[in-house]
Amino acid sequence: MRELDAAVITEAVARMCIEANTRLPRDVMDTIARAREAEDWPVARDILDRIMENYSIGGDIPICQDTGMACVFLEVGQDVHIVGSLTDAVNEGVRRGYGEGYLRKSVVRDPLDRVNTGDNTPAMLYTELVSGDRVTVTVAPKGFGSENMSRIAMLKPSDGLEGVKKFILDSVEQAGPNPCPPIVVGVGIGGTFDKCALLAKKALLREMGSHHPDPFYAELEEELLEKVNALGIGPQGFGGRTTALALHIETLPTHIAGLPCAVNINCHVARHVTEVL
Numbered sequence: 001m002r003e004l005d006a007a008v009i010t011e012a013v014a015r016m017c018i019e020a021n022t023r024l025p026r027d028v029m030d031t032i033a034r035a036r037e038a039e040d041w042p043v044a045r046d047i048l049d050r051i052m053e054n055y056s057i058g059g060d061i062p063i064c065q066d067t068g069m070a071c072v073f074l075e076v077g078q079d080v081h082i083v084g085s086l087t088d089a090v091n092e093g094v095r096r097g098y099g100e101g102y103l104r105k106s107v108v109r110d111p112l113d114r115v116n117t118g119d120n121t122p123a124m125l126y127t128e129l130v131s132g133d134r135v136t137v138t139v140a141p142k143g144f145g146s147e148n149m150s151r152i153a154m155l156k157p158s159d160g161l162e163g164v165k166k167f168i169l170d171s172v173e174q175a176g177p178n179p180c181p182p183i184v185v186g187v188g189i190g191g192t193f194d195k196c197a198l199l200a201k202k203a204l205l206r207e208m209g210s211h212h213p214d215p216f217y218a219e220l221e222e223e224l225l226e227k228v229n230a231l232g233i234g235p236q237g238f239g240g241r242t243t244a245l246a247l248h249i250e251t252l253p254t255h256i257a258g259l260p261c262a263v264n265i266n267c268h269v270a271r272h273v274t275e276v277l
Helices: 006-022 026-038 042-056 086-100 157-175 193-203 215-229
Strands: 002-005 069-077 080-083 124-130 135-142 151-155 183-191 244-254 259-266 273-276
Touching: 002 006, 006 069, 006 080, 006 086, 006 135, 006 273, 026 042, 026 244, 069 080, 069 086, 086 124, 151 157, 151 193, 157 183, 157 215, 157 259, 183 193, 183 215, 193 244, 193 259, 215 244
Parallel strands: 002 080, 069 124, 183 244
Antiparallel strands: 069 135, 135 273, 151 259, 183 259
């Protein structure tokens, strides 16, 4: 049994909060650059140019003023013993990272009294037990301009594939310019009400443009991405070919009486950093 001091997790989370908010993953930048080359609408091209210019400024300046809620995904090996409180370690990492990085603190202690916690805690923590003796940590700050546009539907099995397609496209169309397009669309299909929403959020963590391992869903991803971009919302809602940079689907088995479907939308600032401890 390998022992891992919780302080190591704290240090990693603090570092990753700053990195995720100030440095965009290369796959996202490359996808935006390709989208810019494919655009034939001058306004859309200009907006994509400005987005890329913003990313190129560099330094420890946040990519976006909304530095989000800290969504932290942990894959904990069953052969590792964490010495100390895992939850406390993650929250302390968020507290340090958002303080030391001068990142905006956007979390309120209660959804109705709206008093700010002052340190962006607590983190939204998702933990999964896996084999091995390592801990894989992914920090994915989530802004709420896009989070607010997300939806879930408990469809009927009779709605079938066409019902799923309609719900996804309607969700993007209703979101319009609000989630700061070009967007990344995470889709969850199956499981239960709560698991389906988590699937959609985890779909946003995939490498940009990667495909579902099942050819059926890989083809569905491509079809839906094409249809989303045909909506013509475009960068920042001013029209163009690039409404979405990618659309990723994750699935789980579900009940015979259900067809849950969730759409979790991310803006073009698709922030995430992963480390293995």
